[in-house]
Amino acid sequence: MAASSHFDSTSQSSPADSSAPNSCPNSVSSSIIIQNIGSLVPIKLTTTNWITWSALFAPIFRRYNLTGLIDGSLVAPPMYLLDSSGTRTSTVNPQYITWFENDQNILIWINSTLSDSLIPYTVGVTFARDLWAKLESRLATTSQSHIHELRSRLRTITKGDSTAVAYLQQIEEIADALATAGAPIADSELISVLLHGLPPEYDAFVDTIQFRLSSTTVDELHGLLLSKEIQLANRKKASSSVSFQAYHSSAGILPTPPADSPSQAYFVSSHGRGFDRNFFNPRNFQNFSRQGQNFNRQGQHFSRQGQQKNTHGSKPNFHNFNRRNSCQICRQSDHEAIDCPHRLNPNYGTKHSQTAYHTNTASNAFPPSTASNAPTWLLDTGASSHMTNSYTNLQSPEPYSGPDQVYIGDGKGLPIIHSGSSCLPTSTHTFDLHNVLHVPDLKQDLISANRFIVDNWYTEILEDLKKDPESHGGPPDCIDQENAKAISLFENVVDLNDAIEDEVKRVENLIRGIFAGNIFDLGSAQLAEVFSKDGMSFLASCQNLVPRPWVIDDLDAFKLKWTKKSWKKASSAVIFVDNSGADIILGILPFARELLRRGTQVVLAANDLPSINDVTYTELIEIISRLKDKNGQLKGVDTSKLLIANSGNDLPVIDLSRVSQELAHLASDADLVILEGMGRGIETNLYAQFKCDSLKIGMVKHPEVAQFLGGRLYDCVFKYNEVLLS
Incomplete structure (x- = not known):
């Protein structure tokens, strides 16, 4: 017998006369009653599920003490009784009748649970043991090969460009097939397979799950993966915002709350406790300002209005992020300056709006250089990379071979041709601009405010640390x-x-x-x-x-x-x-x-x-x-x-x-x-x-x-x- 079988495979000896008895006394009845076997064995036997199918039959045979008919240990008794001299009589042996009816009951059960493709295996078979052995010899090995093939597919499956739902469905289908074949996969292994097939943008997600692997269920991981996909999609969507902001398509931008509740966090709970949709909805994100003096620490303004004293139990008049300010460029109240469609138009609107525009250009933000032909850069807090429309602004340019594009307000993607470095000279200092993208169709050279800080301020601190660590x-x-x-x-x-x-x-x-x-x-x-x-x-x-x-x-x-x-x-x-x-x-x-x-x-x-x-x-x-x-x-x-x-x-x-x-x-x-x-x-x-x-x-x-x-x-x-x- 193959290792996967639930019974021994010793050969069954057929009775001397393999035909059924011609007559059966009414007083002799079968030891079992033919049942609706479909309710006990709810699957049909196919070429790939021998292990599962045979496992469903095993407790039935044990329940009715019929295992011997399958494993060969219960041989057929003589069909006819013997007289005192040992001569065969014409009287049918009641024990044989019971054995035969039980055997035929099993044969009927097996036949009723075969798929159409396996019905031909029943031709020429009279006894249950013979059919069982025939099926086992043909299907047990096939089932093992099928299991190996499924496991190989499971190890090599990757998410690629498919959605999280499609990726999970592929894995679940293989896992279900393995379970049907009698080789179910443990949850811990299934989680490892799922994490292994995720692309690099999910690395942070994978690290988090692996750390808490012992407390993560497959169902919980499904929900987390779907949430992560939504988060990544929101980031990508933010990179092609309909406002006139230029974003690199691979920008890592955190998802923003829904427009109808701008400061509500994405905390959803079905438990009615703690972190629900409004949980992280601080009513007063501090935007302090001291009278006569503003100071900024890591981008957060602290302040005290007038002579109001702040002690424990009293609150200053803080800016509420739930209240939307009017735009500083066009004065409309339905958006802010960073989302204004006229943000990059220096000729738009009033004197005030034009001033607001020019105060955001690099030529005004820094003391001007003495060079008259120095390019004018626009300092953009929304851009994720420095960008220029002029090849001559680049130092050591290299052709750009990546698939990314730069998206602008109308959703149009602008091709990136080269990348390199540049600089921003002023009267007092020359600032470095690294990883500058050459985008010929861009109308205005842009400096990413975030990248500018990283390229210069942070680098200078690190260099200063290396030169004089004692000072820090x-x-x-x-x-x-x-x-x-x-x-x-x-x-x-x-x-x-x-x-x-x-x-x-x-x-x-x-x-x-x-x-x-x-x-x-x-x-x-x-x-x-x-x-x-x-x-x-x-x-x-x-x-x-x-x-x-x-x-x-x-x-x-x-x-x-x-x-x-x-x-x-x-x-x-x-x-x-x-x-x-x-x-x-x-x-x-x-x-x-x-x-x-x-x-x-x-x-x-x-x-x-x-x-x-x-x-x-x-x-x-x-x-x-x-x-x-x-x-x-x-x-x-x-x-x-x-x-x-x-x-x-x-x-x-x-x-x-x-x-x-x-x-x-x-x-x-x-x-x-x-x-x-x-x-x-x-x-x-x-x-x-x-x-x-x-x-x-x-x-x-x-x-x-x-x-x-x-x-x-x-x-x-x-x-x-x-x-x-x-």
Whole structure:
């Protein structure tokens, strides 16, 4: 018998007389009743599903004690009885009648479950065992070959240009075929196959799923993949916006909220709790301005109107992102300047609008160069790449062979002919322009504001760091060193926390640890001191914070909520993390570990791309992998509920209306949201309101922020908002 069969294959000996008895006494009846076998074996036998089909018959044969008729162990008794002398009589053997009826019942069952293509196999077959053996010899090997072929197809399948739905359907069809053939594929293997076939633009998605593989189901992955496809489609759609903005077709632009609710995030929940469609809908994204003086920090304006004093419990008059301002170019109220169709028309409209246009050109944004023939560049905050219509503006140009095009307002794609570098000379400095695209049909040379910062400001900082690392408090490659040192101290910090038996005192110590980690920037000389003396400086920092009460201090209210039995069962917490080094490893992770001990699912949301010293989600995955023991635990705590999410952000501040779809899905049942760090917790979301409990935790490390809050430099902000469910 083939290895896949459920029965032995010893040959069945047919009775001496293979014909049925001519007469059967009415007193002898079959030991089984012929049933509607279709309800018990709901599939037809084909050339590819022998294993499944035979597996369905096995319990039926066992139930009626008929397995011997198939495996050959129950041979046919003599058809006729013998007299006392051993001579055969004409009396039919009742045992043979029972054996024969059972055998024919099985034969009928088998015949009724054959597909049309296999009916010819029944010709010339009288007994069930003979037909079974014939089918097995022909189909068992074919079924194994079919399984190998299906597995080979499954290993090589890729998404390519197909939709996520079509890709999932291909995989499901093969998985179903394998299950039908008797070789079902495990969910974990199916997930690995699905992730392996995704194209490069899904790499971030794959990393996130692989990290949380043990807690991801196939059905859940289907939903996540469909959401990711929508997110990527929105990004691509944004690159061909109907406004007169030029975008490179491969631009990575985060999806924007629907037009009817511009500051609502893509958080959808079917559970009626926490993160629903309006969850990340902060009512007051801060756009502060101090009277007589404006200052900008990472693109976020802080301010205080007039002499209004901001203390805990009062709110300044913040700009509300739900209110749309009128256009500065055409003065219409249905759009803003960046979306104005007259944005690139210097001859349009009033004197005011023309001035607004010219103040955005590079020739006005920078001191003019003495060269009279220098090209005029338009500084465009929407463009994802520098672009020029003149080949002569390029240095070391190379032919462009990629498939991408540049799309403008009417949806027309403009071909890219060359790429190279250029420069922007001014009277005081010459700025570099890298990866400039040559687009002959473009009417205006464009400078991407985002790329300009990367090409110049960020590069200068890195070069300055390399030349004089002392001036910045550390070497440019300090991240790995400081992460490694913090990892070596993690166990000691956790042990000290675990030794505190009183849970209220323990949580306060954990909170102090968050502040102690957040106070230091990566690479600073102070952080080097934190790591001295086997971490004792870090532990001392926990106890030597600015004395309470802090500038915003809701710690007592939080500790009270922490002890409530109902809150101990919180199902999920989302933590927006801040810096690498001591901040994440010695501050946030011990606190996250404590939540895991309580049975809470913890989602750590980290930046997609590096920004200053912020930890990215890929770095965070590596950090936690290094902290786990051989059993996959975080210092004795199970990590199956610890998830890492890409927040979709690449700034030290965050607009909660533009988080990634992955994070939106993972946070759909959140009971607690924590925003850590000055940028995320104070500067942009201090007064953000949520539909579940929230914490804003940060160390005040900027003088203007301290002044605005009415506190001191290195003061602590611990703002806890409790949502009472009706």
